[in-house]
Amino acid sequence: xxxxxxxxxxxxxxxxxxxxxxxxxxxxxxxxxxxxxxxxxxxxxxxxxxxxxxxxxxxxxxxxxxxxxxxxxxxxxxx
Amino acid sequence: xxxxxxxxxxxxxxxxxxxxxxxxxxxxxxxxxxxxxxxxxxxxxxxxxxxxxxxxxxxxxxxxxxxxxxxxxxxxxxx
Amino acid sequence: xxxxxxxxxxxxxxxxxxxxxxxxxxxxxxxxxxxxxxxxxxxxxxxxxxxxxxxxxxxxxxxxxxxxxxxxxxxxxxxxxxxxxxxxxxxxxxxxxxxxxxxxxxxxxxxxxxxxxxxxxxxxxxxxxxxxxxxxxxxxxxxxxxx
Amino acid sequence: xxxxxxxxxxxxxxxxxxxxxxxxxxxxxxxxxxxxxxxxxxxxxxxxxxxxxxxxxxxxxxxxxxxxxxxxxxxxxxxxxxxxxxxxxxxxxxxxxxxxxxxxxxxxxxxxxxxxxxxxxxxxxxxxxxxxxxxxxxxxxxxxxxx
Numbered sequence: 001x002x003x004x005x006x007x008x009x010x011x012x013x014x015x016x017x018x019x020x021x022x023x024x025x026x027x028x029x030x031x032x033x034x035x036x037x038x039x040x041x042x043x044x045x046x047x048x049x050x051x052x053x054x055x056x057x058x059x060x061x062x063x064x065x066x067x068x069x070x071x072x073x074x075x076x077x078x079x
Numbered sequence: 080x081x082x083x084x085x086x087x088x089x090x091x092x093x094x095x096x097x098x099x100x101x102x103x104x105x106x107x108x109x110x111x112x113x114x115x116x117x118x119x120x121x122x123x124x125x126x127x128x129x130x131x132x133x134x135x136x137x138x139x140x141x142x143x144x145x146x147x148x149x150x151x152x153x154x155x156x157x158x
Numbered sequence: 159x160x161x162x163x164x165x166x167x168x169x170x171x172x173x174x175x176x177x178x179x180x181x182x183x184x185x186x187x188x189x190x191x192x193x194x195x196x197x198x199x200x201x202x203x204x205x206x207x208x209x210x211x212x213x214x215x216x217x218x219x220x221x222x223x224x225x226x227x228x229x230x231x232x233x234x235x236x237x238x239x240x241x242x243x244x245x246x247x248x249x250x251x252x253x254x255x256x257x258x259x260x261x262x263x264x265x266x267x268x269x270x271x272x273x274x275x276x277x278x279x280x281x282x283x284x285x286x287x288x289x290x291x292x293x294x295x296x297x298x299x300x301x302x303x304x305x
Numbered sequence: 306x307x308x309x310x311x312x313x314x315x316x317x318x319x320x321x322x323x324x325x326x327x328x329x330x331x332x333x334x335x336x337x338x339x340x341x342x343x344x345x346x347x348x349x350x351x352x353x354x355x356x357x358x359x360x361x362x363x364x365x366x367x368x369x370x371x372x373x374x375x376x377x378x379x380x381x382x383x384x385x386x387x388x389x390x391x392x393x394x395x396x397x398x399x400x401x402x403x404x405x406x407x408x409x410x411x412x413x414x415x416x417x418x419x420x421x422x423x424x425x426x427x428x429x430x431x432x433x434x435x436x437x438x439x440x441x442x443x444x445x446x447x448x449x450x451x452x
Contacts, residue, residue, distance in 0.1 A: 136215075157248065179390045
């Protein structure tokens with residue numbers, strides 16, 4: 001299925017891209033991130049990351065659907 | 080001995096005066112205040128009052144000396 | 159520095175005195191004149207201050223807060239005289255490297271200012287009466303008389 | 306109301322929006338850009354914000370604070386983009402009848418804003434390097450990474 005992935009802040013710098021379309025068999029956000037780590041090993045350094053799907057915060061067992069937009073967030077640091 | 084007494088806020092209104100010179104045998108601030116209550120019974124309503132002698136906070140066993148200025152404070156309410 | 163003033167407080171001046179490139183956190187407390195207290199409608203407040211002792215004790219409280227909470231910069235100003243609704247009766251500003259200290263230190267200062275300074279508050283009510291706010295009365299009513 | 310802005314924050318406007326004759330207490334928190342962090346000399350900060358989620362989550366935090374702490378009026382604004390030393394990165398204002406609620410509610414809001422919003426901070430150092438501030442790093446260093 002087709003998923004649009006977006007990377008933010010340190011993730012964007014680690015991957016070198018802000019977003020990419022992927023064609024994947026990953027069933028969950030966790031599986032999708034595992035694929036990203038295979039492509040961009042630098043992502044491995046961020047264990048406590050957050051994920052959102054279609055602009056809603058999600059967890060790592062969230063089931064993906066064709067056409068989803070998945071946002072990978074490095075640890076936040078507001079304020 | 081001669082003591083100058085000053086009354087503040089509710090004490091000034093209860094006594095009707097801001098200050099008065101007294102000639103007293105009272106040895107402590109507590110004894111002096113007891114004399115004031117005899118003259119101005121309305122002061123009896125204020126149990127948690129504070130006292131200062133010569134612009135320093137004092138306690139109720141403070142020994143008085145001739146020429147002291149004694150300040151009687153009703154309970155404070157700043158802020 | 160601690161001050162008593164009979165004039166409206168210049169809020170922007172308080173803050174700009176405390177600006178410090180070593181501080182990441184700033185907490186400001188303001189006490190506003192509120193339109194009610196214990197079921198009474200309040201029209202205005204009157205503060206009587208015995209300045210010689212209030213200024214000395216106020217400065218002592220600020221010094222304690224710097225020592226105990228590691229505040230880098232701190233100031234507080236209390237009004238005297240007649241105040242109208244929404245006027246600022248007291249302001250406390252506290253700046254420190256981290257926010258925990260700024261919150262705790264600012265809270266300490268206002269708590270202590272309210273209980274230790276020779277300052278008395280008279281409330282003027284809509285019914286024409288006026289009364290000295292009396293912490294004894296609060297104790298009897300079984301609740302804290304907070305700002 | 307919660308807002309994100311790339312422009313300097315108008316502090317006086319924040320406060321005047323919150324003025325309320327029913328409130329006796331006002332607490333304001335400001336996060337300032339500090340000149341050091343973990344031994345490094347900081348020259349400026351850069352905030353990246355994912356606005357759609359940040360605004361929604363920020364508003365949710367303000368609503369929680371109103372419900373949980375009985376705040377009467379509340380607002381918060383967070384900057385995005387490049388900030389210089391002593392710039393205000395975030396402001397929280399909380400007004401309530403009594404001061405306990407204003408302090409606790411304001412503290413809750415800034416704590417939650419810092420941990421729940423999709424906002425990332427990059428520090429630019431005097432040595433020419435720049436680094437994303439990373440809460441993992443803080444955890445490893447064994448201390449909280451407060452403002």
